[in-house]
Structure formats: structure tokens, C-alpha cells
Amino acid sequence: LEPAAEPGTVLVGEHTYRLLERSFEWQSMGGIAAKEYGEPVAAYRPLKHRPMPGKGRGIEGLESPLVGRDQEVHALEEAIERLQAGIGGIVTVVGEAGIGKSRLVTKASKSANLKSANPRWIEGRCLSYATTTAYQIWVDMVRGLLAVGPDAPPAAVREALERWVRASCPDCYEDVYPYMARLLSLSLDEESEAVLRGLGAQGLKIATFRAVQTLIERATQGRPLVLVCEDLHWADATSLELLERLLPLVDRAPLLLLCVLRPERGHGCWRFVESAARDYPHRHTDLRLKPLSAAESERLMANLLGSVSGIEGISRELRDRILRRSEGNPFYLEELLRSLIKSKAIVCDEVACMWQPAHDVNEVVVPDTLQG
Numbered sequence: 599l600e601p602a603a604e605p606g607t608v609l610v611g612e613h614t615y616r617l618l619e620r621s622f623e624w625q626s627m628g629g630i631a632a633k634e635y636g637e638p639v640a641a642y643r644p645l646k647h648r649p650m651p652g653k654g655r656g657i658e659g660l661e662s663p664l665v666g667r668d669q670e671v672h673a674l675e676e677a678i679e680r681l682q683a684g685i686g687g688i689v690t691v692v693g694e695a696g697i698g699k700s701r702l703v704t705k706a707s708k709s710a711n712l713k714s715a716n717p718r719w720i721e722g723r724c725l726s727y728a729t730t731t732a733y734q735i736w737v738d739m740v741r742g743l744l745a746v747g748p749d750a751p752p753a754a755v756r757e758a759l760e761r762w763v764r765a766s767c768p769d770c771y772e773d774v775y776p777y778m779a780r781l782l783s784l785s786l787d788e789e790s791e792a793v794l795r796g797l798g799a800q801g802l803k804i805a806t807f808r809a810v811q812t813l814i815e816r817a818t819q820g821r822p823l824v825l826v827c828e829d830l831h832w833a834d835a836t837s838l839e840l841l842e843r844l845l846p847l848v849d850r851a852p853l854l855l856l857c858v859l860r861p862e863r864g865h866g867c868w869r870f871v872e873s874a875a876r877d878y879p880h881r882h883t884d885l886r887l888k889p890l891s892a893a894e895s896e897r898l899m900a901n902l903l904g905s906v907s908g909i910e911g912i913s914r915e916l917r918d919r920i921l922r923r924s925e926g927n928p929f930y931l932e933e934l935l936r937s938l939i940k941s942k943a944i945v946c947d948e949v950a951c952m953w954q955p956a957h958d959v960n961e962v963v964v965p966d967t968l969q970g
Contacts, residue, residue, distance in 0.1 A: 599611060599630065599632055599639065599641055601633070602627075602630045602631070602632070602641065603643075607643055608643065608644055609627065609630070609641045609642070609643055610641070610642055610643075610644070611639060611640065611641060611642075612639075612640045612642075615640075615642040618644070620648070621647065621648055622644040622645065622646065622647055622648060623644070623645045623646040623648065624642045624643065624644055624645060625642065625643045625645055626640075626641075626642055627641040627642060627643055628640070628641070629641075646749065647748065647749060661901075661902070662898055662901030662902050663901065664698070664701055664702065664705050665890065665894050665897050665898040665901065665928070666890045666891065666894035666897075666898075667698060667702055667705075667887070670691075670702055670885045670887065671702065671705055671706065671709075673689075673883055673885060674689060674691075674702065674703075674706040674856075674883070674885065675706055675709055675710075676883075677689050677854060677883050678706060678709075678710050678717065678824070678854065681717055681822045681824065681852055681853075681854045682710075682716075682717060682822055682852075684822070684852045685852070686847065686848030686849065686850070686851055686852055686853045686854060686881060687848055687854050687855070687881045687882070687883065688845065688848055688854070688855045688857070688874045688878055688881050688882045688883070689854065689855070689856045689857070689882075689883045689884075689885065690857045690859065690871050690874060690882070690883075690884050690885065691703065691856070691857070691858045691859070691885045691887065692859055692860070692861050692871070692884070692885065692886050692887065693860065693861070693886065693887030693888075694860060694861070694887075694927070695860060695929070696927045696928060696929025696930055697887045697888075697889065697927055697928065697929070698887055698928050698929075699858045699859075699887060700828065700858060701928075702885070702887070703826060703828075703856060703858060707719055707824075707826075710824075717821065717822035717823060717824050717852075717854070718817075718821050718822070718823050718824065719824045719826060720739055720742035720743055720823065720824065720825055720826065721738070721742065721826040721828060722735035722736065722737075722738030722739040722742070722825070722826070722827055722828065723735065723738060723828040723829055724827070724828065724829045724830060724831070724832035724833040724834075724837070725829070725832060726829075726832050728832075728834070729832050729833075729834055730834060731834055732834055732836040732837070733781055733806075733834070733836055733837055733840070734833070734834055734837060735827060735830075735833055735837045735841075736781065736810060736837055736840060737781060737782060739825060740759075740778060740781060740782060740810070740813065741755070741782070743762070743813065743817055744758040744759055744762055745758070746758050752783075752784055752785070755782055755784060756779070756784050759775065759778055759779060759782065759784070760775065763775045763778065763813075766813075766816040766817065766819075767812060767813070767816055770812060773805075773808070773809060773812065774809045774812050774813060776790045776793070776794060777794075777802075777805050777806045777808075777809035777810075778809055778810075778813065780794060780802075780806070781806060781809075781810075803836070806840075807839075807840050807843050810840060810844075811843065811844060811847065814844060814847060814851075814853065815847055815851050815853075818847075818851040818852050818853050819851075821852075822852035822853075822854070823851075823852065823853050823854070824854045824856055825853070825854070825855055825856065826856045826858070827841065827855065827856065827857045827858065827859075828858050829858065829859070830857050830858060830859035830867040830870070831859045831860045831862040831865050831867050833866070833867055835866055838866045838867060838869075838870055841855070841857075841870060842870055842873055845873070845874065845877065845878055848878065848881045849878075849881065857870070857871075859871070871884070888926075889925060889926025889927060890926040890927075890928060891926065892921060892926075894926075895921050895924060895926055895928075895931060896917065896921060898928060898931060899917070899920070899921070899931060899935065902931075902932065902935055903935070903946075903953050904946075904951065904953075909952075909953055910952060911947065911952040911953055911954030911955075912944060912953055912954060912955065913955070916955060916962060916964075919964050920934055920935070920938075920964055923964050923965070923966070934964060934965065937965055938962070938964070941963075942956050943955065943956060943957075943962045943963070944956065944962070
């Protein structure tokens, strides 16, 4: 595809496009003649990086309501109702990969947004490839508060930051703006740079923590605020330390810290969970997501494939194999179904509105692993 790409652009094939579909905005280029290929090759051009890319989960065209999480949804909605009444809190959502943590948060967010006094939701995500990047999640948070995307030019970010700090922190502008500008990698005048250099590494960290605390607390004065910390098991040490410093705010401000993480007990995120439980039991809600039961998994499968009647064409034996391999993990179940649909191992009879194996069930290969 490279010879067909215009200078300064990228072209990718079908496989790469499918893997990265939710991370970028795309332009389909149709079929392109490619060396050593007899037929034109489908090509796509990435146009723009999405500010908060999806996780690439779910089956295109098939979806299901949240299954088996009624108690957790209720507990999270109660925490949001308390927030709307002016009471801060901490919610930790803990579970293995693919168990439905983010979908639980999305469900609660949609419910909150339907109410008149809905809180403001700001989301930051830790990244597996940025675990040593200081403040990685707080850059997301501050940009969210300023309503500027990751691709916004520095001049626009600087203008938004200055406007926000002057409006919200007029009494402490110099204690907030320079440190937030440094956090967002914005240039400062020589005098301000000299002041920051004079603080030394530890002094700069203390002042930055204080500036973020001020920024967050002022942000809660006009409207309740939810800070969603996604994938906290990939957070850098500085981000976690700052998050722990914000815990006292939940006692005096309408702030909800909603932290989503895997049970990585050797990681600093687990110490944060323990600190929240130990020091703020009156504010802390801990939600541990377990695998779905066999009945819940089958209900999810039926939802994804259209209806209970829609899976009746799939034999009990094959259904049990699929459910057994998925082990109650919603993401694994979705990916198994995606694999079987893509390989045409199961096909939909649109006349009968029913899925069924394309050949003998004993010949249907159900992958042993998620990677498979």
C-alpha cells in the first residue's frame, strides 16, 4: 500500500483497520491495486486520533444490556445520588480483564446524565505503555476540565487554561497556572521557568500536587464532579500518589473518585484501595466483579445473538462448549462469538431469525484461548 499513499499520509489494510477502528477516525479508500495481489486491496486512511478511543470490544451490529450486575449498578447509582446531594465519595471497581468494569461505569454514567442535576464526568485513562510517564492520568483529567482534546494546538490549550484559572482561581492564579502549564507541557516565560527550576524536583512536585488539588476543588463548586480513573493498574507512581492526596477532598466537596482497576495486589493501585478502605470507610464503596453464572452467560449470549429463540438453532452441546470456554467472562464470550461468526462456523438464517452451525457441530472449532 505504501506506493499508493500520498506524501504525509498513511494507508492500512483491512486487518490493521479492524484492530484500530475505534482509535481513529477513518476514510475508506476503496480497493487499491497492490503489488503481488491479483485483486484490489481494501485500504483505509486514518484521519484523526480519537480523544478517548474505545477498547475495541463488542461485536459490530450486536449488543446486549448489562447482564448480572444489578447489585453493582445499584450501589454505583447510590454513590452518584449521594454526590448529587453534595456528599463526596470513592468507588473502586475491581475485576479481571474483560469482566465488565468499564461497561458498569458507562451504564452508571448514562443513568446519571438522564437526571436534571447530573454531575460532570471527567475521564482519565492509564496506558499500558506509559507506566513510567509521570502524571499520565492527570494530563487527561486537566484537559477534560478545560474541554480541550489531546490534538488541540498549544495556543488553544494555553488560552483555555488561562481563562479557566483566572475565572476559578483569581485569588491564587500564580499558585496554579504555572504548574498546570508545566503539567500540560506548555511553555512559560523565562521568569516563571526560573521560579519553577528554583524549587527543585521535590518542591516542584509538592507545588504541582497543591495546584491540582486547588483546581479540582474549585471545579466542584459549581457542579458535582466525577473523576473516572480507568485502568488504574497501569498508573505511574506519581499519579497514584497525587490521587491519594485528593482523598481528603471527598469529605468537604461534592467529588466522586471512581477508580477502575484489576486486582493487581503487587501494584501501587492496590495500596490506594487499601488506603481508601482504611481511612475513608464512611465514603468508600468497593465493588468486586465476579464471573457471570452459567445462566447469566447464556442470557448474554442470547442477547448478543438477537434473542433466546435466535440461539435455539445452536445445539446444547455447542452452546455448552462456548459457555464453558468463556468461563463467565463477558469479553471472552463476545470474542468467541465474534470468532465463530467471522469464520462462518455459525451463520444466521435471516428468514427464521435463528443462528445455527454451518456444518456438523463436532467440526466447529471453539478457540481454547482468547488470543486463539
